[in-house]
Amino acid sequence: xxxxxxxxxxxxxxxxxxxxxxxxxxxxxxxxxxxxxxxxxxxxxxxxxxxxxxxxxxxxxxxxxxxxxxxxxxxxxxxxxxxxxxxxxxxxxxxxxxxxxxxxxxxxxxxxxxxxxxxxxxxxxxxxxxxxxxxxxxxxxxxxxxxxxxxxxxxxxxxxxxxxxxxxxxxxxxxxxxxxxxxxxxxxxxxxxxxxxxxxxxxxxxxxxxxxxxxxxxxxxxxxx
Amino acid sequence: xxxxxxxxxxxxxxxxxxxxxxxxxxxxxxxxxxxxxxxxxxxxxxxxxxxxxxxxxxxxxxxxxxxxxxxxxxxxxxxxxxxxxxxxxxxxxxxxxxxxxxxxxxxxxxxxxxxxxxxxxxxxxxxxxxxxxxxxxxxxxxxxxxxxxxxxxxxxxxxxxxxxxxxxxxxxxxxxxxxxxxxxxxxxxxxxxxxxxxxxxxxxxxxxx
Numbered sequence: 001x002x003x004x005x006x007x008x009x010x011x012x013x014x015x016x017x018x019x020x021x022x023x024x025x026x027x028x029x030x031x032x033x034x035x036x037x038x039x040x041x042x043x044x045x046x047x048x049x050x051x052x053x054x055x056x057x058x059x060x061x062x063x064x065x066x067x068x069x070x071x072x073x074x075x076x077x078x079x080x081x082x083x084x085x086x087x088x089x090x091x092x093x094x095x096x097x098x099x100x101x102x103x104x105x106x107x108x109x110x111x112x113x114x115x116x117x118x119x120x121x122x123x124x125x126x127x128x129x130x131x132x133x134x135x136x137x138x139x140x141x142x143x144x145x146x147x148x149x150x151x152x153x154x155x156x157x158x159x160x161x162x163x164x165x166x167x168x169x170x171x172x173x174x175x176x177x178x179x180x181x182x183x184x185x186x187x188x189x190x191x192x193x194x195x196x197x198x199x200x201x202x203x204x205x206x207x208x209x210x211x212x213x214x215x216x217x218x219x220x221x222x223x224x225x
Numbered sequence: 226x227x228x229x230x231x232x233x234x235x236x237x238x239x240x241x242x243x244x245x246x247x248x249x250x251x252x253x254x255x256x257x258x259x260x261x262x263x264x265x266x267x268x269x270x271x272x273x274x275x276x277x278x279x280x281x282x283x284x285x286x287x288x289x290x291x292x293x294x295x296x297x298x299x300x301x302x303x304x305x306x307x308x309x310x311x312x313x314x315x316x317x318x319x320x321x322x323x324x325x326x327x328x329x330x331x332x333x334x335x336x337x338x339x340x341x342x343x344x345x346x347x348x349x350x351x352x353x354x355x356x357x358x359x360x361x362x363x364x365x366x367x368x369x370x371x372x373x374x375x376x377x378x379x380x381x382x383x384x385x386x387x388x389x390x391x392x393x394x395x396x397x398x399x400x401x402x403x404x405x406x407x408x409x410x411x412x413x414x415x416x417x418x419x420x421x422x423x424x425x426x427x428x429x430x431x432x433x434x
Contacts, residue, residue: 008336008387010360016372018352021418026274026348031248036273036348037266038252045260050391054338070339070354075248087260093251112264119272120314122304125391153389155336157363172390188390199364206383208363211390 001149002156004062009157009199013066032071039078044110044118047085051179055151056080127185129171134187134214138223139165141191143216151179154216158208162220163193166209174213187214278347279418281312282395285345286421287413289322290400300324303395312344320345323386324397325423330377332370332385332423333394334362340388342395346418353422363387373424396420398427 007013027033043053057077058065065073082088087104110118135141143158153175167190177184193208195201241249255261285307289296299306303320307313320342323331335341336359341349352358361369366383370376377383386394398420404412414433419425 005337007356007359009364010356013356013360016352016355016357016361016369018373018424019350021350024350026278027270028351029245031245033270033274034248034252034266037269038248038255038261040269041261041265042255057338066356070351072244075244075251079251082255088254088258092254107260109259109262110265111262112268115265115268116272118315119269122308122313123315124319126319153337155387155389157336169390169392188392190392204365204367204383205379205381206366206385208385208387210387211392213390 001058001151003058004060004065005058006156008155035071035075035078039074041110041115042078042082042087044115045087045107047087048081049178051151051175052181053077053081055179056084058151125173126170127173127183129185129187133168135165135168135189135217135219136223137165137168139219140221141165141189141217142220143212144218146216148176150176152176154212155210157198158193158210158212161193161197163191163197163210165189166192169211172213174215176215188212189214189217191217273343273348277314277343279345279421280413281347282342282345282418282421283413283416284409285310285312285395286397286416287409289397290412291409299397307345314344319392320395321392322395322397323384325399327381327399329382329384330423331394331396332362332366332383333388333396334359334385335388336360336363337389340393342393345395346421350418370424373419375425396423401427401429403430
């Protein structure tokens, strides 16, 4: 879905005005710390995956998404997931009524030691794919136009553009399905786009590489050409 | 930040904002229901506030500058190379190192959210997660870099990496001239966080003396 989060190439959003690197704190206030920690800690309960949590943050009115600060969007996503996954009742979130029932018995609630282990362990999004990859390095591929209401990682600025496959990254969990709670992999490619193909301009000496899953792409010209 | 009313200019206590109350209430609720543990929350905060940060990445880059074999390993499989230095964990599993050369400069963004190589750089700065950076880095990278005070020769091509998958990108900046005999330790002071995102170059020797 091309909501408020799908920002590549959007204009009118102003200047960056970065804080000086040596002066910027990791968190800008106590509530940001808490939102960050609550999001990671509840994520460790295994009730949702990273694509579901991205999707939960994205499913907001674009004006609200853009108006919110970063951790406000995290908070919004977290509250949504807690209710959608049945860990909290919507009423509890409104703080009208709190049931005293504790955590579901099948949940393992990590303590500090377990958390450290999880934070230090590496995960991987690679998975086995039965089919061989459709595209080869050097192939020219076109990003399919997409109008889906679900979560996707095909940025709208690249849709319709033609680029060149520069790397095959193996088979990775496919966000469009994983965000629906399904464990499905697709081949992942890194595709290089010229400024001309993305923006219709050549004056800036620049190009963009995007990681794109096979279903996002169709062949434009084989590598031999 | 739009709804952040922390204000230390007054010598009386400000009432907490709606947002602070909302977060406090959520935390109390989750603690009360046993869905999170207080010590776990503190460990998470402590890890990313004091333990994991861009000094990790700076040591990786400095090592790559002095050790050709390590640099080769880093380019081939950055995840394994940095894990061998002890930097493994969340959001760093599938790391790619992209090397700046006299012809090509690399810049990293995540236009769709805020993907960032946590294991080597820590949590991203606020500007990296902001709408202006996410929108403009892919379409006008030169003007973005200018906002950081970086003027790149127009003949140098900028290659922007949009982190749309679980691959994470670390820029390997060029080693500044005149630092050929420096120790790894001293070199790491030249490696700013921003140079590993690609909005700046590595610091010059005169900048740190």
